[in-house]
Amino acid sequence: DAGVIQSPRHEVTEMGQEVTLRCKPISGHDYLFWYRQTMMRGLELLIYFNNNVPIDDSGMPEDRFSAKMPNASFSTLKIQPSEPRDSAVYFCASSRGTGNLPGELFFGEGSRLTVL
Amino acid sequence: KQEVTQIPAALSVPEGENLVLNCSFTDSAIYNLQWFRQDPGKGLTSLLLIQSSQREQTSGRLNASLDKSSGRSTLYIAASQPGDSATYLCAGYMDSNYQLIWGAGTKLIIKP
Numbered sequence: 001d002a003g004v005i006q007s008p009r010h011e012v013t014e015m016g017q018e019v020t021l022r023c024k025p026i027s028g029h030d031y032l033f034w035y036r037q038t039m040m041r042g043l044e045l046l047i048y049f050n051n052n053v054p055i056d057d058s059g060m061p062e063d064r065f066s067a068k069m070p071n072a073s074f075s076t077l078k079i080q081p082s083e084p085r086d087s088a089v090y091f092c093a094s095s096r097g098t099g100n101l102p103g104e105l106f107f108g109e110g111s112r113l114t115v116l
Numbered sequence: 117k118q119e120v121t122q123i124p125a126a127l128s129v130p131e132g133e134n135l136v137l138n139c140s141f142t143d144s145a146i147y148n149l150q151w152f153r154q155d156p157g158k159g160l161t162s163l164l165l166i167q168s169s170q171r172e173q174t175s176g177r178l179n180a181s182l183d184k185s186s187g188r189s190t191l192y193i194a195a196s197q198p199g200d201s202a203t204y205l206c207a208g209y210m211d212s213n214y215q216l217i218w219g220a221g222t223k224l225i226i227k228p
Contacts, residue, residue, distance in 0.1 A: 004159075042218065042220055042221075043205075043218050045216070091159055091160070093160075098167075101147065101148065101209055102209075102216075103165075104150060104162055104165040105150060105152075105160075105162060105207075105216075106162055107152075107159040107160040107161070107162075108159050109158060109159045110158070110159050112157075
């Protein structure tokens with residue numbers, strides 16, 4: 001399997017622009033997570049999906065952030081409008097559920113976002 | 117609030133040494149625990165997952181154990197190599213709410 005695939009790997013944009021990050025989870029995985037990582041705050045869970053349904057979006061910082069999972073093989077995280085404080089590495093992770101838990105997490109390589 | 121402490125925050129040792137990284141939870145009600153490594157500019161790579169019915173897992177030179185009674189996990193690395201240099205993070209699911217709680221990581225440097 002190719003693992004979790006994220007795009008773009010790097011994105012540089014100007015404040016106010018819309019940013020869309022994409023993720024393809026591992027085939028057969030029913031959980032998908034979006035994380036953000038910064039030096040100051042470490043890893044933060046933004047939102048996660050189970051069977052394409054958003055389960056917990058309490059980590060989404062503001063209404064400027066939105067995430068969708070239209071099918072089992074694709075998810076997007078959108079920031080509109082972007083701000084400099086959104087600069088971070090955004091990770092997507094997926095897992096196959098065991099019992100009622102998400103199971104072992106596998107991460108993508110991340111999308112490094114810089115908002116000028 | 118559940119917190120995870122990883123000790124030490126940073127560690128630098130000569131190649132060949134055996135070493136132990138620690139992970140402690142304020143609440144011992146851990147359901148399962150996963151260890152990851154992260155190389156600079158890269159994503160997180162899963163190393164070991166200790167499930168609720170297990171006490172330890174081994175993969176090559178790595179051994180992770182989980183003591184639920186004390187809320188502690190250790191990651192043992194045998195015969196360390198420069199390629200082991202990375203940041204190691206632990207994350208655990210809590211019994212109470214199945215939230216995954218993350219440690220801040222241990223930055224490990226193995227000197228040739």
